[in-house]
Amino acid sequence: MRRMEKKDIMHLASLSRIRISQAEAEAFTKEIDAILEYVGAVNEITADVSLTKKVGVRHNIFREDKVTNDPEFYTQAHLRKAPHTSGR
Amino acid sequence: MTIKELRAQFVAGTKTPLEVVEEVFAVINEKNKEIHAFLDVYEEARSEAQAATERYAQEGDKAPELLGIPFAIKNNILIKGKKATAASKILENYVATYDATVIQRLKDAGAIIIGSTNLDEFAMGSSTENSAFGPTKNPIDPTRVPGGTSGGSAAAVAMGAAVAALGTDTGGSIRQPASFCGIVGFKPTYGAVSRYGLIASGSSLDQAGPLTKSVADAEVVYNIIAGIDPLDSTTIESDTYENAPLKDVYTIGIPRDFLGEGIDADVMEAFEAHVESLRAQGHTVVDIELPLFEKGLAAYYIVQPAEVSSNLARFDGMRYGSQVSGESLLDVYENTRALGFGPETKRRILLGTFVLSSGYYDAYYAKAEAVRGLMRTELAKAFTAVDAILIPTSPIPAFKFGEKSDPLAMYRADIFTVPVSLAGVPALSVPCGSVQRDGIDLPVGVQYIAPHGGDVRLFDIGKKVYDQKLKG
Numbered sequence: 001m002r003r004m005e006k007k008d009i010m011h012l013a014s015l016s017r018i019r020i021s022q023a024e025a026e027a028f029t030k031e032i033d034a035i036l037e038y039v040g041a042v043n044e045i046t047a048d049v050s051l052t053k054k055v056g057v058r059h060n061i062f063r064e065d066k067v068t069n070d071p072e073f074y075t076q077a078h079l080r081k082a083p084h085t086s087g088r
Numbered sequence: 089m090t091i092k093e094l095r096a097q098f099v100a101g102t103k104t105p106l107e108v109v110e111e112v113f114a115v116i117n118e119k120n121k122e123i124h125a126f127l128d129v130y131e132e133a134r135s136e137a138q139a140a141t142e143r144y145a146q147e148g149d150k151a152p153e154l155l156g157i158p159f160a161i162k163n164n165i166l167i168k169g170k171k172a173t174a175a176s177k178i179l180e181n182y183v184a185t186y187d188a189t190v191i192q193r194l195k196d197a198g199a200i201i202i203g204s205t206n207l208d209e210f211a212m213g214s215s216t217e218n219s220a221f222g223p224t225k226n227p228i229d230p231t232r233v234p235g236g237t238s239g240g241s242a243a244a245v246a247m248g249a250a251v252a253a254l255g256t257d258t259g260g261s262i263r264q265p266a267s268f269c270g271i272v273g274f275k276p277t278y279g280a281v282s283r284y285g286l287i288a289s290g291s292s293l294d295q296a297g298p299l300t301k302s303v304a305d306a307e308v309v310y311n312i313i314a315g316i317d318p319l320d321s322t323t324i325e326s327d328t329y330e331n332a333p334l335k336d337v338y339t340i341g342i343p344r345d346f347l348g349e350g351i352d353a354d355v356m357e358a359f360e361a362h363v364e365s366l367r368a369q370g371h372t373v374v375d376i377e378l379p380l381f382e383k384g385l386a387a388y389y390i391v392q393p394a395e396v397s398s399n400l401a402r403f404d405g406m407r408y409g410s411q412v413s414g415e416s417l418l419d420v421y422e423n424t425r426a427l428g429f430g431p432e433t434k435r436r437i438l439l440g441t442f443v444l445s446s447g448y449y450d451a452y453y454a455k456a457e458a459v460r461g462l463m464r465t466e467l468a469k470a471f472t473a474v475d476a477i478l479i480p481t482s483p484i485p486a487f488k489f490g491e492k493s494d495p496l497a498m499y500r501a502d503i504f505t506v507p508v509s510l511a512g513v514p515a516l517s518v519p520c521g522s523v524q525r526d527g528i529d530l531p532v533g534v535q536y537i538a539p540h541g542g543d544v545r546l547f548d549i550g551k552k553v554y555d556q557k558l559k560g
Contacts, residue, residue: 012438015445016397017404018429019422031495032439038496039443041386042455045462061321068318077185081408 004033091157091251091305098140098156099149105156105200108251109137112158112202115249123225125234125243127163128171129203136200143198154312155198160250162241163204164211165296166285167191174287175219176209178409178428188285189320190254190296190313197312202250205240209430210400211258211289212392213237214501215492216265218432223489226268229528232486235265241299242269252309253299258289259388260481260505262297263517267481267533270519272554273299274306277540278512279324281310282317290395293509302558303518303550310543329541332475334548340366340536341376341474350503351483358521358532359480366478366553376470376477380463384507387463389499390443390456391510396433397440403428435495460510467511471539476549479504481517481533485525504535514538516546518554 006029013020013028020028079085089108097103113134120126140156161167164174166184168191173179187195194201208218216224216239226234227247234243238255242265245253255262257275266273274297281296288294298309317323342363347356367373405411405424412423429437443452470477483503492498508515515537522529536553538546 008442009438012441012445013434016437016441017401017418017421017425018434018437019426020434024431024434028435028438031435032442034496035389035439035499036442036452038499039386039389039452039456041383042390042459043451045380045383045455045459063318063321074185078408081182081185083405083408083411 004029004036089251090302091154091300091308092302094157094251095153098144099151101144104144105137105140106134108156109133109158109200109202112249115247116203119227119247120249122230123227123243123247124222125205125224125227125240125247125249126160126203127173127175127206127221127240130170130201133158133200133202140198140200152196152198153308154194157199157252158202158250159194159199160202160205160241160244160253161191162207162238162253162255164207164256164287164289165191165254166287167201167204170204172204172287173221174210175207175221176428176430176433177220178403178424179287180220180410182409184285186285189282189317191285193313194254205238205244205253207240208237209433210287210396211237211256211261211294212396212432212436214260214264214498215487215489216240217489218430220430226486228270228530229486229526232488232530233268235268235482235486237261237265238299239265242266242271242273245269245271245299245301251301252305254296254309254313255299256286256289256294256296257509258293259392259509260502262299263481263505263515263533263535264502266299266517267519267531268486270531271299271301272303272306272519272550273297273517274310274546275508275515276310276314276543277324277329277514279322279328280314280514280543282313282315282320282323284317284319288399290392291399292395293392303516303547303555306516306550307544307547310547314543324541329539332539332542332545334545335475337370337372338475338549339372339374339473341374341470341477343378343381343477343479344375346378346381346479350500351480352485352523354523355480355483355485355532358523359534362520362534362553363478369552374474376474378466378470378477380459380466381507383459384463384510385499385503387456387459388502388506388510389439390452391460393436393440394444394453395440397437397444400429400433400437432495463507464511467513468539475538475545476542477537479535479537481505481535485523485530485532508535508537513540514543514546516550518550
């Protein structure tokens with residue numbers, strides 16, 4: 001099992017668009033490394049990974065392609081939630 | 089007081105919704121400052137209670153089923169016009185623009201919403217310590233956690249500040265706090281209750297459900313909130329799964345190998361005493377094997393963070409929620425998410441990003457999903473021999489604040505609840521006794537698990553093994 005390093009955590013933080021401090025990175029490195037060691041136990045099970053694709057009772061749900069609310073019903077309410085709606 | 093008792097009194101006119109709401113507000117005024125179960129309390133509950141009181145005088149038992157019953161709502165469920173924070177700084181001032189389906193259904197049934205309750209940020213944690221607005225305390229012993237993530241909802245019901253509450257359960261977030269606070273908690277079959285208007289945590293796991301004082305009450309609430317919803321295509325029809333018939337006596341399976349180390353000895357004693365009472369009631373108890381359940385915790389802490397890393401990508405400071413400015417667009421994203429998310433949320437986003445990343449996907453995420461599939465098969469096989477499975481809800485009673493500061497130690501407390509969530513089956517936690525810590529009796533819960541679609545069977549079992557004792 002691969003060990004986490006601080007540079008891996010910095011890279012993951014960058015991918016996740018979260019700015020983290022050096023101190024945070026150090027703490028996360030230790031913690032996430034320990035968590036990964038624990039969850040790596042899933043590899044002790046000889047499971048066929050292709051099983052993933054047929055798990056459960058998944059099937060497509062369709063509905064008619066029609067507008068379910070009046071035009072602009074939600075638009076203004078939602079736009080008001082944005083920090084900025086113009087300019088900058 | 090339970091929903092059933094209050095309803096009878098409202099109809100008979102021996103008590104009014106206004107009196108009950110005033111009692112509830114009195115409890116909140118007295119205790120919420122210390123317990124911090126509620127993030128917001130809604131004053132208009134008083135005028136709604138006045139209106140409900142007048143309706144009962146006119147309509148009697150024709151009034152809607154939950155008319156005048158005070159509910160507390162976990163703050164990751166949207167109530168139109170009210171703050172929906174998910175206990176996160178990033179949504180600190182976000183006001184919901186619509187009602188979640190479960191809220192719409194409660195309102196249609198006449199329920200009075202008293203306020204919104206505290207939780208672990210974005211429903212991640214097991215103690216409510218991860219709330220950006222400070223933890224909730226356990227009303228039974230305020231030096232201890234109420235459990236999580238629906239800790240505020242559980243505390244509200246336990247301290248008498250609501251007759252019932254809604255929570256959400258991703259990996260035990262209804263059942264574990266219910267057991268820590270000595271009340272009933274129910275996680276429905278995945279898809280039984282609409283997720284429309286719930287702030288997503290792990291989308292393949294999340295279910296809303298009731299926290300109540302009796303199993304009969306949990307059933308009443310479930311019957312109101314459950315059912316197909318055109319706005320959530322994962323909701324299931326009543327015949328999606330095979331019918332789980334009700335019986336006079338049940339065969340209950342116990343996975344003994346799974347109940348090994350890590351359980352407090354007196355918690356196990358309380359569990360065994362419950363098993364004995366089952367036998368005394370005429371139910372059959374048998375040992376079963378569920379070898380994969382032990383791996384549930386590992387699989388869960390891959391699948392759940394993976395889904396979180398994807399779900400929480402939407403909080404970018406652009407469309408809603410708080411925004412922290414920066415030099416460039418990238419700076420805005422990174423600053424907003426740095427200040428908006430707490431440590432556990434960041435930890436899970438990073439972990440989830442890793443297990444989904446190229447080169448590690450197969451070893452972690454794909455493998456965990458495969459294990460999950462095998463667990464479902466294993467469970468289905470077990471349910472050919474037994475009607476329900478019984479395990480403790482938690483290996484330990486409510487713990488002290490700060491006791492589980494190591495994230496992995498906190499995750500381990502979820503050992504008995506997460507396998508159920510991965511499989512998508514329903515589970516009911518009921519109190520089964522207590523254990524003493526520092527001279528205080530802390531409640532212990534047991535968890536009944538039924539096959540997919542076996543929600544009603546769990547209510548039947550729960551009423552037999554718990555509600556009857558309440559009356560006795």
